[in-house]
Amino acid sequence: MLTSSPSSSTPSSPSMFHQNLVQKGPAVPPAALNYISELDNLIYALSLLPNVRRLTIYKQLPSKDSIPCRELYRLFFPHIGQLFPQLGDLSFFSEHVPLETFLPRLPRLRKLRFTGFSPTSPTRTLDVLGALKFLDTLELVGPPPGMSYTNRNRQASDSLDYLLTPTRHRHGTQVLLSITPEVVAGLKPLKHVVIHEIKEIYDTTPYHAASHLPPASTSSSRSSTTPGIFLTSTFLSALYRSHVSSLISLKIHSDIPLSSTTLEALRLLLSTSTTLKELVLVWPIPPDMDMDYMDLFEHLPPSLQKLSLWVELSPDVLAILAALMKIFVPNTINDNDNNGLNRRVRYSALKKIVLLVPIAEPRHDRGGASGRFGMYYNRKILGSGTAWKSLSNHAIRAGQNGCTVDCEDSRVPSHGENCGSRVLSGNTCAPEEDDDAFQRGIDQALARLENAGIKVSVEWGRCPSCLHED
Structure with missing residues (x-):
């Protein structure tokens, strides 16, 4: 392009x-x-x-x-x-070209997007990137597909040592990790950082097999054995040390949950920043990490103007909206809610919250809340007169011929079989009994947030595990 x-x-x-x-x-x-x-x-x-x-x-x-x-x-x-x-803006995805052969010839380069891997050593990479005086935006999309990590020490959680040895690509090219925490810490202050980390590509499970499994059922096993590359406490700590005072936007995408230590480093970065205006958090949230995830909302910087969240897995949309209201909306019932008023004053810059709902691989939505929310919100905005239950009966979960998302296993139930709290009707799922309550909860949450001056919108997004196709 x-x-x-x-x-x-x-x-x-x-x-x-x-x-x-x-x-x-x-x-x-x-x-x-x-x-x-x-x-x-x-x-x-x-x-x-x-x-x-x-x-x-x-x-x-x-x-x-x-x-x-x-x-x-x-x-x-x-x-x-x-x-x-x-x-001034270069994106490339070939990890076989040494960075020193072309980047020094781009003195006006402001934005660089690549996999973070190349034949160039971290030391040389720092020299090359450090010489680009206008560079203020770094986007990492990795690891690159086609790489072999099977012989690495993949049990060393939160460590990058296993990636510093050159890796021979299947065609013979020597490739290693060029962007390390030391490189990030040594760069001139960055304004925009985007990290897309797709761990499925280098997991032991073949990618095409793993991609058909919902993150909720695979994330715990992968996250415990697969160390991060860019989304680690070490990497985010380096980002904090050198760029917390300059960062304007931070966007994080991962196909598996962040570890507790990584979340802790992210909380430190967010709570300390005074310049961050846009934050995007996209990763599946397993139930056992709900509190760690929700705790991020307590550490958002007061400078934040736009917050985008992925709402595919539990906690569902209502839980996320409830957490956001707790932070951003004073308790109007309790006139003595000074803490709530103080929080709203603290976050007065926040004007927009974007909820990203899945448009690809919606079978990952095990609870169904985000799917119902997306359809309901779409109907609400468009002013359609179609009844909610008719929308629910439509094939919300594209690509599935059954209500597999609510079942304990991955099989497709037969016609009329009870599927969790839903009953399969033909090739669609019948609505739950609490749809009316769900709608009321959504309406109340949106109204309270908008009354507080925060506009909530919905964008249809792709699942984190599909990012490698971009």
Whole structure:
């Protein structure tokens, strides 16, 4: 994806332009000779867009990755700086290109998005990123698929030592973790940090098998044996030490719950920040971590203006809204609720709460509350006259032919079989008896929050375990 403004510059011919660049680029290995003509055409075409300011370079799927393809990337990346001297936003997902071969040639780079892995050592990575004087946004999307972690010491919870040794990719490339806590701590103050961590990719369970299991049933086993990479107490502590005074937005996405130590480090960062304006928290919440999760709301910074929360698993929507009201809405029944008034004054900057409900893999919603909430809120906003029970009878859980989400096991019940608190009717789930109470609770919560000056909205989002497909 390219974003540029018009340019009146006239480039050289393809052959002359490419000859000039290739002479300055890395040596061409025999395996990549067949790609030279394509590279020639690509470089010439891109030379017509010298004012590009945002560039995204996608990676081949692991099944189609090859040595010639990676060599083409290796040949192309060093030319990015000469092709796009105004580039300020770069996203790339090839962990086989050394960072030092192209990033130093991007002096205007402000935003960098990549997997956090490369052939470049952490020490060299810090040197390279530290020299980018305009860099203020870092987005990590990892670990990269296709990597092998099976021989690592994956029992060392909250430790990064097991990732510091170069890992041989299945095609032979040596790749290691380039963004470590030490690198984060050594960077110039960052304003925006986004972390997408998809642990399923390097879990012992094959990804395509694990992706069909709801996080509630797999998260506890994975979280106890799979150490974090970026979402660890060590990493967040480094973020706290060097960037707590500069962070404007922090977005965290994970396909399994955060550990207690990681949540503790996150609470420290949030409670200390005076500049954070936007916070996004997306990860499945198992019942045994409800209190740790809810406790985050007690430590939000007073500067916060927008809060986005994932509401797929328990605690359900009503529980989350109740916790938010406890923090942000004074108790109007108790005139002596000075603590509530003080909290609302403290969080007077907060104007918007976004509840992210699943649009992909909704079978993970075991309680059903967020699914009902999404449909109900959508009906409420659109002003539809359709009865709630008709909406409930619709196939809310797309992709499922039965009410599997409320069953104790993963099997699909037969027609008319009792499924938890619901009864299967055809291929849809009949509504629960307490839908009216659910609606009233939602209405009351939304009204109280909006009366306190906080607008609550719903956005349909993708499940955390689907992030690797972006």
